[in-house]
Amino acid sequence: MTNPAPGRGRIGAGVAGRQGSAAPEPNFPRRGEAAFAAAAAATAGEGNAPAPFSMAPWELLQLYTYGLAIATALLLWAACACGARRRRTGEPPLINGWIPFIGKALAFRKDAFKFLISQQRKFGDVFTVHIAGRYITFIMDPFQYVYVIRNSKQLEFSEFADKMASRTFGYPSLSNFPNLNENLHRIYQYLQGKPLDIISDHMMKNLQHVFEWKCSQATDWKTEKMYKFCSFLMFEASFITLYGRDPAADGHNVISEIRDKFTKFDANFPYLAANIPIELLGVTKKVRKELIHHFLLRNMAKWMGGSEVIQARKDTLEKYELLQDYDKAAHHFAFLWASVANTIPATFWAMYYLLRHPEALAVVRDEIDHLLQSTGQKKGPGYSIHLTREHLDNLVYLESSLNESLRMCSSSMNIRISQEDYILKLGGNQEVNLRKGDWIALYPQILHMDPEVYEDPEVYKFDRYIENGKKKTTFYKGGRKLKYFLMPFGSGISMCPGRFFAMNEIKLFLILFLAHFDIELVEKKPIGLDNSRMGLGILLPDSDIACHYKIRSF
Numbered sequence: 001m002t003n004p005a006p007g008r009g010r011i012g013a014g015v016a017g018r019q020g021s022a023a024p025e026p027n028f029p030r031r032g033e034a035a036f037a038a039a040a041a042a043t044a045g046e047g048n049a050p051a052p053f054s055m056a057p058w059e060l061l062q063l064y065t066y067g068l069a070i071a072t073a074l075l076l077w078a079a080c081a082c083g084a085r086r087r088r089t090g091e092p093p094l095i096n097g098w099i100p101f102i103g104k105a106l107a108f109r110k111d112a113f114k115f116l117i118s119q120q121r122k123f124g125d126v127f128t129v130h131i132a133g134r135y136i137t138f139i140m141d142p143f144q145y146v147y148v149i150r151n152s153k154q155l156e157f158s159e160f161a162d163k164m165a166s167r168t169f170g171y172p173s174l175s176n177f178p179n180l181n182e183n184l185h186r187i188y189q190y191l192q193g194k195p196l197d198i199i200s201d202h203m204m205k206n207l208q209h210v211f212e213w214k215c216s217q218a219t220d221w222k223t224e225k226m227y228k229f230c231s232f233l234m235f236e237a238s239f240i241t242l243y244g245r246d247p248a249a250d251g252h253n254v255i256s257e258i259r260d261k262f263t264k265f266d267a268n269f270p271y272l273a274a275n276i277p278i279e280l281l282g283v284t285k286k287v288r289k290e291l292i293h294h295f296l297l298r299n300m301a302k303w304m305g306g307s308e309v310i311q312a313r314k315d316t317l318e319k320y321e322l323l324q325d326y327d328k329a330a331h332h333f334a335f336l337w338a339s340v341a342n343t344i345p346a347t348f349w350a351m352y353y354l355l356r357h358p359e360a361l362a363v364v365r366d367e368i369d370h371l372l373q374s375t376g377q378k379k380g381p382g383y384s385i386h387l388t389r390e391h392l393d394n395l396v397y398l399e400s401s402l403n404e405s406l407r408m409c410s411s412s413m414n415i416r417i418s419q420e421d422y423i424l425k426l427g428g429n430q431e432v433n434l435r436k437g438d439w440i441a442l443y444p445q446i447l448h449m450d451p452e453v454y455e456d457p458e459v460y461k462f463d464r465y466i467e468n469g470k471k472k473t474t475f476y477k478g479g480r481k482l483k484y485f486l487m488p489f490g491s492g493i494s495m496c497p498g499r500f501f502a503m504n505e506i507k508l509f510l511i512l513f514l515a516h517f518d519i520e521l522v523e524k525k526p527i528g529l530d531n532s533r534m535g536l537g538i539l540l541p542d543s544d545i546a547c548h549y550k551i552r553s554f
């Protein structure tokens, strides 16, 4: 079922009007022609009958130019719209929109969540939307996600990710370098198993160090903007853990400089991801270049105490002689972006929701205090805390509260590209025809906010992921058990390789903060989601909020 009516109807009228064979219509081009004719007659009629009004030749030329521009635009529009894709037998309902090329991009960009829900009501669980020159088929039924996720042969991800990342971070496509993609992926093993324990341990030490440096003076209430504060601490600790620090220079200053540039770059990231040329994005190009320069091998060589994962990436990239030094640095910068751009807002939301819900804060803090007590560890900024992976796993209330905030603030769109004209089987008797090059998308935010899956989805319930004192992993929709119910880290082949580390980092941040400090929101204003990153990961808050903290007295 296509949606051609508004677009095709209007275009038809415009063309008929211009051709002039139909009865005169008061449409825009004819009015322009009439005015032009009257003006021309008036000018030509100099010395004859008095003209109804007179026009200078430049005015006439201007009018003519406008008329011509509008007529050309209308013709182009008509041509594009006539060439618009039509739904073929077996294909999902097609939502074209009436603006050539743009299609439904504006509605999608304004509020993707609302837009998709409204289209689902009209067209069902599978439909194709024309968005900025692309045809994206959305699979809305979470029971059908599996048919997309497990089908990585016909529905491809790497090529799409490579194109987007190389454009965004400014390095040449991975496809130009034999096995580079596979070799870089192999390195993700350093974010799991034993290496994960090591890197999480380093993160804990570095976080404590940064907390001590930044917060140890807070014997009385100290006020900060909370997002800025989380960003400062998490960026600094993550950076040192992953990349190390220059012991000779003032490490804090260098990292602060990188963070400030990173924030500027990140502000325009959604535009870059939307394929807007970087040249049109003000200082972004210059800032990206400066950021990449920090990661040139000669600069990275000064940083001591970095992680195995970054060392392995350095070693791998060095083997590719055809990669320029700048390109290798751009790869390191891309990894930095991936490792902090979502973790920082996720940390903010985890903290924000706890502070907004004192009953949740009390339970989570009690759980942390209990663990520290049972492992014989003292609280207070002077004491260092050491926790194993098992300890972190056993903090079920902390994990549930974190999952709940991720459910509420994550908006990542999982994209695959159809490699050929292909029939996608969706279970039961359902199947849809896809065309080569079409995008297939899952939009888990819809699942996260589905009242059939999560009762009162707008409400933060810190213990939503707990059942009988244990982690809850069974969720239902319409009485059927869901395989996928929480997807902040993507799915299948494109699932985030840093997800275990990310969860540990945020838990460690909260443990340290809640163990050592009292913290409260100072402002009462509600904070909403800034939707400009819809589809790209964790949404940012629409404004910052003041909080104050001081060292806990025991």
Ligand code: HEM
Pocket (backbone or CB within 6 Å): 161, 191, 335, 338, 339, 340, 342, 343, 346, 410, 412, 413, 414, 415, 488, 489, 490, 491, 493, 494, 495, 496, 497, 498, 499, 501, 502, 537, 538
């Ligand atoms: C709360 C924090 C995080 C969230 C929500 C998150 C989410 C995601 C998602 C949704 C993707 C897939 C993107 C896609 O489908 O195109 C992704 C990819 C990726 N993430 Fe994360 N991430 C987080 C933290 C991290 C951390 C801490 C690291 C590294 C230390 C990391 C490294 C990566 C990398 C390298 C990729 C690209 C994987 C590839 O090559 O295909 N992420 N992340």
